[in-house]
Every structure is written in C-alpha cells, then in structure tokens.
Amino acid sequence: MRDIVNHVLREDVGPGDATTVMLIEPNLRAQGRFVARSDGVIAGWEVVNEVFSCLADQRPHFEILVADGGRCRPGEELATIEGNASTLLTGERTALNILQRMSGIATLTAKYVEAVKGTSAVILDTRKTAPGIRLLDKMAVRIGGGQNHRFGLDDMILIKENHVELCGSISEAVARARSKQGSTLKVEVEVRNLPELEEALLAGPDRILLDNMDIGTMREAVGLAGNRIPLEASGNIALDNVRAVAETGVQFISVGRLTHSVQALDISFILSKEE
Numbered sequence: 080m081r082d083i084v085n086h087v088l089r090e091d092v093g094p095g096d097a098t099t100v101m102l103i104e105p106n107l108r109a110q111g112r113f114v115a116r117s118d119g120v121i122a123g124w125e126v127v128n129e130v131f132s133c134l135a136d137q138r139p140h141f142e143i144l145v146a147d148g149g150r151c152r153p154g155e156e157l158a159t160i161e162g163n164a165s166t167l168l169t170g171e172r173t174a175l176n177i178l179q180r181m182s183g184i185a186t187l188t189a190k191y192v193e194a195v196k197g198t199s200a201v202i203l204d205t206r207k208t209a210p211g212i213r214l215l216d217k218m219a220v221r222i223g224g225g226q227n228h229r230f231g232l233d234d235m236i237l238i239k240e241n242h243v244e245l246c247g248s249i250s251e252a253v254a255r256a257r258s259k260q261g262s263t264l265k266v267e268v269e270v271r272n273l274p275e276l277e278e279a280l281l282a283g284p285d286r287i288l289l290d291n292m293d294i295g296t297m298r299e300a301v302g303l304a305g306n307r308i309p310l311e312a313s314g315n316i317a318l319d320n321v322r323a324v325a326e327t328g329v330q331f332i333s334v335g336r337l338t339h340s341v342q343a344l345d346i347s348f349i350l351s352k353e354e
Contacts, residue, residue: 080125080126080129080214080215081129081133083126083211083212083214083215084126084129084130084133084173085133086211087173087176087177087212088130088133088134088170088173091172091173092134092169092173096165096168096169098168099165099168099169100165103164103165103168104164105165106163107163107164107165107352108161108162108163108164108352108353109161109162109163109164109167109168109350109351109352109353110159110160110161110350110351110352110353111159111160111161111167111171111348111349111350112156112158112159112348112349112351113156113157113158113159113160113178113346113347113348114154114155114156114157114346114347114348114349115145115151115152115153115154115155115156115157115344115345115346116153116154116345116346116347117153117344117345118150118151118152118153118186119150119151119182119183119185119186119344120148120149120150120151120182120185120186120188120189120222120223120344121145121146121147121148121149121150121151121157121178121182121185121344122147122148122178122181122182122184122185122218122219122222122223123147123177123178123180123181123182123215123218123219124141124143124146124147124158124178125147126177126178126181126215126218127141127158127174127177127178128141130170130173130174130177131160131162131166131167131170131174133170134166134169134170135162135163135166136163137162137163138162139160139161139162139163139166139167140160140161140162141158141159141160142158142159142160143157143158144156144157144158144159145157145158147185147222148185148222148223148224157346161353164350164352167350168350171348171350174348175346175348176343177215178344178346179343179344179345179346180209180215180216180219180341180343181215181216181218181219181222182219182343182344182346183219183341183342183343183344184216184219184220184223184337184338184341185219185220185222185223186223186344187223187336187337187341187342188202188204188219188220188222188223188224188225188337189223189224190318191225191318191321191332191334191337192223192224192225194318194321194322194325195321195322195325195332198322198325198326199325199328199330200324200325200329200330200331200332201225201226201330201331201332202224202225202226202321202332202334202337203225203226203227203228203311203331203332203333203334204216204217204220204225204226204227204228204333204334204337204338205228205313205333205334205335205337205338205339206228206229206231207335207336207338207339208338208339209338213230213231216338217230217338219338220337220338223337225334225337228333234264235264235265235266235267236256236264236265236266236267237267237268237269237288238252238253238256238266238267238268238269238284239269240269240271240290243269248278249268249270249275249278249279249282250278250281250282252268252282253266253268253279253282253283253284254282256284265285265286266284266285266286267284267285267286267287267288267311268282268284268286268287268288269287269288269290269313270287270288270289270290271290271291271292272292272296273296273299273300273303276289276300276303276304277303279308280303280304280307280308283308284308285308285309286308286309286310286311286331287304287308287309287310287311288310288311288312288313288333289310289311289312289313289329290313290314291313291314291315292312292314294320294323294324294327297312297324297327297329298327298328300327301327301328301329309330309331310328310329310330310331311329311330311331311332311333312324312327312329312331312332312333313332313333313335316332316333316334316335316336317336321334
C-alpha cells in the first residue's frame, strides 16, 4: 500500500506543490474535515492516512467519525485531520481520489451483497481493476461485504476459452494443470454450455465458472453439478438480475462492474485555520 501511495503522490505532486509553496506559510497549521455529499459506504481511511503521513515530517492527527464499512448520509462529517496546512493542501486531491473511488466500490458492492441476502451465493470481484491500484480496489470490495477472487495470474489457475482452444479440450487442460502444479493452486474451469459443463465435471477441477449462461441453463447446470463441485456465475451480472442468478443455487457470483465502472462517492475536504 505504501508503494502505491508513494507512486500516486509522485504523479500528482512531482517536484513540489507550486501553488502551496507560493501562498502558504510553512509553519501554518490547519484542520481538515471530510464531509459526505451523497449516501454510501465509506472505504479507504487507512490509505488516506498513509497519504498525509508520507507527506509530513510529523504524522497529522487523524480522527475517524464514520469507519470503513460504515454508511454515510449527505452532509455528514466523516473524519477530521489536524496538521501542517501545506501537507493537508498537497495531499488533498490524492486522498480524495482514493477515498472517493474506494467508497464508490464499497457502496456498489454492498448493494450487490444486499441483493443476494438470504441466499447462499457469495459476491466476488474480478481482475477488471484500475492498473496499478488493484490492492485498493480489492480492499474496497471486502469493506463493502464482498470477497476477493484471485488477486493476479499467479495465485489460481483459471482455464478459460482460449486456454482450452490451445490445449485441445477441457479435460486435457485440467490434466496439464494438475500434472504440473500438483495441489498447490486451485484449478477453475470456464464453461459456456451444458456439454462443456459435463466434460468439466468429469475432469474434476476445484470450481467451475458458468460463463454468460441464461437463468434457465444455469439452473440446469446446478442440477447437473449436484454440489459435487462449486459453481461460479459470471458475465452480464447486474443489480437487476443478480438475485435471480443467486436463486439458481450457484455458490459464487463474480461481478466485473464492481471495479471496472466505478462511480466515485461524492466527498468534500474542507480546510480551515487551526485555532
């Protein structure tokens, strides 16, 4: 996380904050207030604190009023921070960018989790994240009540359509995965129809991903699997159909739009001189 923060600060600040250096006395102290401008779920305080700490010789005093995972309403004060005014001004945009994006992800994730409440389905994220800040995107999903799918290409074997095409068959792809890596990594196979599902069930992966299946076919898939292997639904999952997907009996539902089409939560940062 610190590496990410340092990288985004280098991008935004560069050699220095020219406006703040010209206008603000070096020793001036100030207080900042984070205020919600819309309803949502808050996520990202640990990262926000790191932003200001990386810029300051002395760590600012930070008080959180609405914790990660907490819901906010317009006009509600979320947190306060006291410290060097130049530090707060320089870190303002980076802190807000992170807080607003992470809170937007957490807010949408919470809506999906609420939509499937009472079923056995678990909401998962995907790798459709902003390049370079996947850690933050996936942190936000967890704060919103979802769970993380694989973090990258190295922590799970996910056999997709193109892998199968190059290997020759689902069975061959699973066999190669098992023979080369033993039981160290989980193996998941993507299938597009019921014949492919039947082949995958015989191959014996750890999980099967049902790609872009309609609700009726998905129910048939759940019946065929019979709880032998966990099933994950994926593709064109939205708030208006996620409940129906969950009610088919799949164990997991992966939702790319949690992170690939984020609507940032509207949050303001208001500064005043410290009295």
